[in-house]
Amino acid sequence: MKKVRCAIYTRKSSEEGLEQDFNSLHAQREACAAYILSQTSEGWTMLPDEYDDGGLSGGTLERPALRRLMQDIEGGRIDIVVVYKVDRLSRSLLDFAKLVEAFDKTNVSFVSVTQSFNTTNSMGRLTLNMLLSFAQFEREVTAERIRDKIAASKARGMWMGGNPPLGYQPDGRTLAIVEEHAGLVRHIFARYLDLGNVRLVTGALASEGIIAPERTATT
Known part of the structure; x- marks a missing residue:
């Protein structure tokens, strides 16, 4: 045995x-x-x-x-x-x-x-599968609630985290303009209006030695 x-x-x-x-x-x-x-x-x-x-x-x-x-x-x-x-x-x-x-x-x-x-x-495994099905349901419902809350918050103009776009920094639940980067952002948009092509804008900025400024994350 x-x-x-x-x-x-x-x-x-x-x-x-x-x-x-x-x-x-x-x-x-x-x-x-x-x-x-x-x-x-x-x-x-x-x-x-x-x-x-x-x-x-x-x-x-x-x-x-x-x-x-x-x-x-x-x-x-x-x-x-x-x-x-x-x-x-x-x-x-x-x-x-x-x-x-x-x-x-x-x-x-x-x-x-x-x-x-x-x-x-077999009966114990059936019971286990039922419990795991409810666990999966709980996970999915929780994920749906979180997604809905984030979408509703974004619709109200709230900042929900992540990497802020160039020219902005988190300020509580909103984004604040970073003045020292604002000029660069305006310059990039102006170059795009002149050239009309993102690839050409990228090449032009690289040739001019213009790179994205260093940003320190909260981590």
Whole structure:
């Protein structure tokens, strides 16, 4: 029988109670360990490494134990990630989708012991696909809102960021004229009116040694 290496991941949002001899992280680990033991006939074995994040939010992926877990997954040392509940891994659908994508690349399954969620079977994968569909919907709706807001702001004459055009500099939500560049801009337009061709204007400016002035970005 093939040995299936299982890693338990636990997380608690607040630090309250972590100093106790038996806290939430221990309770989660015990429940996960019991579930793995119940699957011994399938070859499941619990890895001794502990991946515990105490006092850290599930809204971010910047967690020490989670980073170690992902490194071990990439290193091919884990076959199944076992958690007490789905939200112990992540409270963000977008982050959850990123994690599952990383799991898929290394053929790692994901199991929640208190919910009907197990990607080692077809029903669990169906549930996962539904969650990822909602995650994609959330991303697309958010992107649409941002695009609509930017378009509406631009229509009101507001500056929405990016590289300002030559002759201007950001001034809050508007653009202010840079006087030392304004003369150059007027000269370029005047040359275009004379020559009527952008390529000819470019060549003329190059021959005259006129180049774009240096500008320092905010970064």
